[in-house]
Amino acid sequence: MLRSRKPVPIAFMVLSLLYFFYVIGSGSSRMIGDEIGGDPGTMVLPLVLSVFMFLVSTFLFLTDKRQSESRSSELGRDDLQLLVLTFIISIVYILMMRTLGFIICTVILLYTLVFFYQRHGIRKNDLSVWFVGVIVSTLMTLGVYSIGRTITRFLFRISRENSNLAWIGSRSFTLFVVLSVVIVVFVVILFVSRSFFRENRAGDTINSAWIACMVSVASTELLYIVFRQAFFVQLAQGLVAW
Amino acid sequence: MAIGSILGIIIGALPGLTATMGVALMMPISFQLPTVTGIGMLLAVYCGAVAGASIPAILLGIPGNPNAIATIEDGHRMTKRGLAGQALGGAAIASFIGGIGSLVFLVLFAPMIAKMTLAFGPAEKATLAVVGLTIIASISGKNIWKGLLTGALGMAFALFGTDPFSGHLRIPFQSLLATTPLAKGIDLTSALIGLFGISQIFIDLTAVNRKKQSIVKTEIGRLFPPLGKIVSMWKIILSSLGIGTLIGAIPGTGASIAVFMAYNAAQNIAENSKGKLDTLGTGVLEGVFAPEVANNAVTGGALIPTLALGLPGDAATAVLLGALTIKGVTPGFHLFATNMSLVYAIFIAMFVANVFMFLFHLLGVPLYPKVFNVPEPILFPIVLILSFIGSYAVAGQAVTVGIYNMGIALVMGLIGYVLRKDGYPIPPIVLGLILGGMFEENFRRAVKLAGGNYFTFFTKPICLLFMALSIASIAYSVTLRRRERRAT
Numbered sequence: 001m002l003r004s005r006k007p008v009p010i011a012f013m014v015l016s017l018l019y020f021f022y023v024i025g026s027g028s029s030r031m032i033g034d035e036i037g038g039d040p041g042t043m044v045l046p047l048v049l050s051v052f053m054f055l056v057s058t059f060l061f062l063t064d065k066r067q068s069e070s071r072s073s074e075l076g077r078d079d080l081q082l083l084v085l086t087f088i089i090s091i092v093y094i095l096m097m098r099t100l101g102f103i104i105c106t107v108i109l110l111y112t113l114v115f116f117y118q119r120h121g122i123r124k125n126d127l128s129v130w131f132v133g134v135i136v137s138t139l140m141t142l143g144v145y146s147i148g149r150t151i152t153r154f155l156f157r158i159s160r161e162n163s164n165l166a167w168i169g170s171r172s173f174t175l176f177v178v179l180s181v182v183i184v185v186f187v188v189i190l191f192v193s194r195s196f197f198r199e200n201r202a203g204d205t206i207n208s209a210w211i212a213c214m215v216s217v218a219s220t221e222l223l224y225i226v227f228r229q230a231f232f233v234q235l236a237q238g239l240v241a242w
Numbered sequence: 243m244a245i246g247s248i249l250g251i252i253i254g255a256l257p258g259l260t261a262t263m264g265v266a267l268m269m270p271i272s273f274q275l276p277t278v279t280g281i282g283m284l285l286a287v288y289c290g291a292v293a294g295a296s297i298p299a300i301l302l303g304i305p306g307n308p309n310a311i312a313t314i315e316d317g318h319r320m321t322k323r324g325l326a327g328q329a330l331g332g333a334a335i336a337s338f339i340g341g342i343g344s345l346v347f348l349v350l351f352a353p354m355i356a357k358m359t360l361a362f363g364p365a366e367k368a369t370l371a372v373v374g375l376t377i378i379a380s381i382s383g384k385n386i387w388k389g390l391l392t393g394a395l396g397m398a399f400a401l402f403g404t405d406p407f408s409g410h411l412r413i414p415f416q417s418l419l420a421t422t423p424l425a426k427g428i429d430l431t432s433a434l435i436g437l438f439g440i441s442q443i444f445i446d447l448t449a450v451n452r453k454k455q456s457i458v459k460t461e462i463g464r465l466f467p468p469l470g471k472i473v474s475m476w477k478i479i480l481s482s483l484g485i486g487t488l489i490g491a492i493p494g495t496g497a498s499i500a501v502f503m504a505y506n507a508a509q510n511i512a513e514n515s516k517g518k519l520d521t522l523g524t525g526v527l528e529g530v531f532a533p534e535v536a537n538n539a540v541t542g543g544a545l546i547p548t549l550a551l552g553l554p555g556d557a558a559t560a561v562l563l564g565a566l567t568i569k570g571v572t573p574g575f576h577l578f579a580t581n582m583s584l585v586y587a588i589f590i591a592m593f594v595a596n597v598f599m600f601l602f603h604l605l606g607v608p609l610y611p612k613v614f615n616v617p618e619p620i621l622f623p624i625v626l627i628l629s630f631i632g633s634y635a636v637a638g639q640a641v642t643v644g645i646y647n648m649g650i651a652l653v654m655g656l657i658g659y660v661l662r663k664d665g666y667p668i669p670p671i672v673l674g675l676i677l678g679g680m681f682e683e684n685f686r687r688a689v690k691l692a693g694g695n696y697f698t699f700f701t702k703p704i705c706l707l708f709m710a711l712s713i714a715s716i717a718y719s720v721t722l723r724r725r726e727r728r729a730t
Contacts, residue, residue, distance in 0.1 A: 006664050007664070008661060008666060012395075019398065026412065029405065029408040029410040030407075038691075038694040039694075040685070040690075040694075040696075041686075042405045042408060042410050045401060046398065049401075052390075052394050053394045053395065053398070056387050056390060056391045057391060059387060060387055060388065064385070079447060083447055086443070086444065086626070090626070094630075094652060097645050097648070098642075098645060106627060106631075109623070109626075109627060110623050110627055113622070113623035114623050117619035117622060215623075215624070219627065223627065223628075223631055227631060227635055233634070234640070234641055235634075236641050236644075
């Protein structure tokens with residue numbers, strides 16, 4: 001009987017039961033200062049929701065049957081690999097963000113996903129290229145980041161030392177200068193490396209790695225500049241403390 | 243104001259950067275400017291961000307913020323049919339109509355509408371939340387029970403965290419989670435990004451392996467919808483305008499309810515149009531116009547209680563209210579009685595903001611679809627990282643909160659993926675998240691004010707009207723589905 005049923009209603013039934021017992025167990029509390037009474041308390045709505053979810057999920061469990069053609073829409077091996085890879089690397093990205101920092105985590109995640117998505121799956125032959133590409137991308141990103149950071153600090157110092165040139169240290173000017181320099185540096189790297197790594201000279205794998213490297217470096221830098229320098233979002237520094 | 247508009251559109255288009263965040267980020271800059279110019283710039287960011295949210299909703303199926311959820315249904319379908327240009331151009335025109343139309347309402351009817359909204363007490367707001375949820379459940383997906391179930395799940399998520407009245411913690415594993423940011427509840431923006439953005443990437447991953455098949459056509463098609471088509475939608479436009487303005491005028495509600503109510507109303511209008519209008523939900527302009535007119539109509543409507551009562555219409559106008567107060571402007575009756583010149587200046591600034599929003603939104607239309615020239619193996623990781631950074635950015639300066647928000651986005655992404663694979667609609671979860679807190683707060687207040695009498699909801703005419711609307715919406719949906727099943 002269970003084979004013909006979809007799993008989601010079953011999951012909802014279990015979760016709503018757990019939610020029901022959790023709500024009962026945690027008890028109710030009322031508004032602060034509710035001496036006169038009248039406040040329904042914190043338990044009413046969660047209780048009603050858990051009962052409602054259980055009833056509806058039971059109804060769907062009985063009525064919503066798995067269609068025969070849905071089995072053919074299940075994921076292939078390569079698709080499943082990419083899905084699992086994406087999920088696992090996302091977890092690692094979040095867990096390591098504080099330790100390694102935004103720059104390192106982002107470039108590694110982007111490079112890995114772009115590379116393996118282009119390769120349409122994970123193959124043993126590609127792993128060595130992937131590993132070298134991770135190192136190269138990370139070092140390139142840190143290099144471009146360092147250039148941008150040096151320029152920003154230089155501009156701030158000038159604006160602090162000369163009151164007439166205070167505008168140099170303004171957010172908009174530093175953003176403009178850093179963005180321009182970073183774009184120029186990246187374009188130079190792109191054109192210099194392009195001739196070596198184009199598909200007709202390098203293998204398919206190397207070409208995929210090169211594309212992944214360029215995309216990850218450019219995207220990480222752009223995201224850093226937009227969110228950190230334009231919108232002042234405090235991105236985790238991690239190991240990149242300069 | 244032009245810069246404010248451009249920034250607002252960019253902010254609205256980036257998942258994670260909401261209109262509220264955009265207005266808050268621009269506040270320090272607005273203080274350097276004269277009062278009217280500063281307020282005008284904030285209004286330009288606000289209007290631009292509300293309109294800009296439709297861009298990723300149409301092109302990528304990911305809303306820039308909750309205002310654009312209803313636009314995805316038809317907007318993204320139009321893109322898949324190669325009509326992205328018309329969808330984007332239509333959204334720009336609809337946003338302009340909504341913004342200017344609500345401004346006319348604001349100017350002409352502000353005092354009267356402000357008086358009406360005073361009649362909305364906690365009981366009315368609680369039943370309004372129920373109406374919003376039942377309407378979205380009835381129009382999302384093929385099975386209303388799946389919609390109601392996911393709506394209830396969204397409400398359960400909304401109750402996660404700390405009870406606003408007693409401070410009681412409502413989280414499992416309290417010894418572990420009580421000291422984490424999760425004790426404050428689930429961040430809405432992160433959940434939204436996860437449910438729509440990250441789950442969409444998981445679903446579309448299969449396209450990466452299909453070398454020849456692309457998800458969407460890169461052809462833009464014509465940029466402007468035919469004028470005759472726009473004119474034929476006059477009923478939808480007027481109804482969405484009215485709904486958006488009225489919902490925006492109710493303090494604390496926001497565009498999320500308005501867009502779905504407008505979409506539902508437009509659906510009814512289209513079905514009764516005897517073939518003159520296309521059926522919503524099939525990738526048609528009507529399905530883009532209705533929510534986009536409504537969500538920009540909210541901007542004008544939200545200013546009514548903000549200026550007239552000193553109560554913010556939504557989160558963005560709450561920030562705007564703070565900016566006004568810091569500038570020495572005290573909203574309320576006193577403002578209208580003694581400083582009408584400033585009020586009119588704000589009205590004019592709102593008009594100019596909408597004009598700039600329209601111009602820059604349209605000018606950018608040929609550029610936005612370029613994103614589809616990017617191959618999927620490159621586009622998906624960038625969208626994924628943008629989703630993560632977007633949910634992180636909500637926390638601003640708090641790194642720990644940002645990391646937890648990313649975790650919420652990922653978990654919600656996984657939940658969204660599993661639910662969508664089994665045909666469960668996602669919009670009710672989001673609306674449940676948005677309305678759950680509002681419903682519980684107002685429900686408990688209403689019962690408390692009635693001395694513990696739960697039947698108070700049946701004694702108020704506006705509540706009875708809203709409850710009748712909810713029941714009618716469910717009954718209509720059930721009847722419609724039965725007819726469809728019999729026809730097939």
